[in-house]
Amino acid sequence: MKPKHFHPFALIEHIILDGKALVVSLISLIVFFHLKPWQWALAFILWLGYEIIDYAMSTYQLTESELVFSSGIINRKVRHLPYQKIQNIHESQWFFLKPFQLEKISVDSAGHGGEKENQIQLPIVPSWVTWVLKEKQANQSEPLAELLAVVDKGLASKQADFNALQEAEKPLAEQLTRSAASESSSREDYIVQLPALLLYAMTAPELVAQFFVLWGISSHFDHDGKIYQTVFSEATAHGLVMASALLFLFIIVLFVFNIVKTVIVYYGFSVKQEKQQLLIQRGLFERRSLSLAESRIQSVQVNQSWIRRLLGYASVRMLIITDRNGDDDVTKSQPTLMPMVKAKEATKLVHDWLPKIVPEEDDLSGSAGYYQSLTMARNGIFLLWIFAGWILYFVHLWWAITLAALLTVLVAANGWYKGICTAVQLYADEGILVVQDARFSTKETFYIPMDKIQAMSVQQSIWLAHSNKRAHLVVTVRSDNFSSDISARYLKLSEVEKVYQEYKTFYSK
Structure with missing residues (x-):
């Protein structure tokens, strides 16, 4: 297979990502330099030209034994990743790429040098590239020409299931053998249903942290406390029911936010x-x-x-x-x-x-017995009161004492539970x-x-x-x-x- 360029969508993505990174530099230029319109236009043309040349110089190639990635304009870099060294393959496909059968992939090797040294990222490539990489990773002796022939047949017939096409090309005896082996080693698939996702979102431990984050964000827009003062006054005027309703509404908003986020991230898991x-x-x-x-x-x-x-x-x-x-x-x-x-x-x-x-x-x-629970509860209370004791020494308000007492109960309960587990x-x-x-x-x-x-x-x-x-x-x-x-x-x-x-x-x- 000859070296191939990435899809033109990769150039668009690269321009957008690099454009975001240039925003800070542009702000600095505006502050310290007063460029004329034609100078701004020239700078933009030069930058755009660099992005196009960089895109044109980046290629990938599938050989019989390895994945080859070439990049760079002045400092040319060619990276070779043997198929047997591939450990993890990450795929990312936005909804607007699916009709074009395109996706982004990242391939991890078995090295220990960090992401830059041990990973090859292929932005916006045909989905069949991922399929070929997986096949070669599983069986390096599989001829590349046969895999590409399956790909060509699938593209010609507009069939995306290359595994089915590959099986159809095998002799009947081999198909039966592979089918029997597959059934003997098959495992039950796990698919998350929507009710389970909703339950996952509503019982997320980070809900408490999100509560304080949203509270902090709302405080940021209310520097003088006028909104809180108005809400508190209205709630006081209408009694406890109004205050409870406002708190309940805030919690509902938090739950809805967490549910939407969870569904977006984990849908179809x-x-x-x-x-x-x-x-x-x-x-x-x-x-x-x-x-x-x-x-x-x-x-x-x-x-x-x-x-x-x-x-x-x-x-x-x-x-x-x-x-x-x-x-x-x-x-x-x-x-x-x-x-x-x-x-x-x-x-x-x-x-x-x-x-x-x-x-x-x-x-x-x-654990058997109470030693672990008592010890961990004691340790937690001791660490808490190192700080709480100093605060209460200077602050003798009722709310500080109440808060310290509540925290003591929570820390003791957490230590007790930790010891039990x-x-x-x-x-x-x-x-x-x-x-x-x-x-x-x-x-x-x-x-x-x-x-x-x-x-x-x-x-x-x-x-x-x-x-x-x-x-x-x-x-x-x-x-x-x-x-x-x-x-x-x-x-x-x-x-x-x-x-x-x-x-x-x-x-x-």
Whole structure:
């Protein structure tokens, strides 16, 4: 295949993106320089000419063994990415690109140098390019000429399902063999329905933060407090019912905002398994897809906020290695695997896709006894009153005392809940470690394969060692292009030593 230029839409996108970056420079020019109209026109023509030349000099090429990307005008740069080095493929398709079968893709390699060194971004290319890359990633021995022949046939017949066309070209015996293999390794697809998305939006933990953000934004437009004063006066005049109605209206606006945002981001969310790859798709206006190699998944995380736990639901995320932060603006380095699923079904569903990461049955329970809960509640109250005590020393108002008392109750309850949730469980036969903790009243359960653990440490103070026989377990795994520490605190020393010895035995084999 000869080197190809990107679609002309890529030039338009590049001009828009670079144009935004030039706004600050233009403002500086206007302030410090007084250019004549013809000078502005000349500068614009030169800039536009540079963008066109840069677009003309950027090409991509699919060879038998690698993806080649060339760019640059003066400093020419040619990057080669072998197909076997491809780890993740991110796809982004806005609704206006779909009729043209065009999309943007980013291809991650297995390096550790960051996004610029280990990722190739192809802006606005035909969708068949992504299909060929996935096929070559799954099977490097597949002849490129045969794949391009399938593409040509699909384009001629205006059929976008290249997989179906490829299967039709295979001999009947091979089709039956591949079909049987596919059925034996098939996994149940996961598709989020609209009611589940609505429930996900209404139980989002960030709702509280959004409440204060919207309150702050409204305060920004009311410097003198006249609007608040008027509303408060009207509410006081009409009694408690009016004040409650205004608060209820504010909460409704917040819920509507969160629902609309969630539907736009997660609409049509689906997960399916294709050729040892997890394909995650989502988005209403911009359809995003992440083709993720199972080898890049470091751990699976099941989250349950207190309200979702009451309703019996949970969310599932992953810690992965990627140079693009998972190409997920919402979850960054933790791509969402399941936005909302029944908690009792979560483990089994994920086990069907990732049996080497999540055990089939999870019998993990919380801590036994009250030592962890009491200790964590005590620690939280102590840290709170380091600051609250100083404030109350200078501020003797009733509202400050009331606020300090409420915060004390909340911190104590959060510490108690954290202690109840904290636990570890080792599945030695499967080689899986489960670590459970709680953060800001959200229970977090991590499923970590032993071979994905970068380091494990046991931390213990002198008091814990001699008086209480307790210790902290800290597990380090890779996440994004860095490392993440997963810890469980104030565990029984016998439990920690058992896990640590199993870890050493695993790596000594």
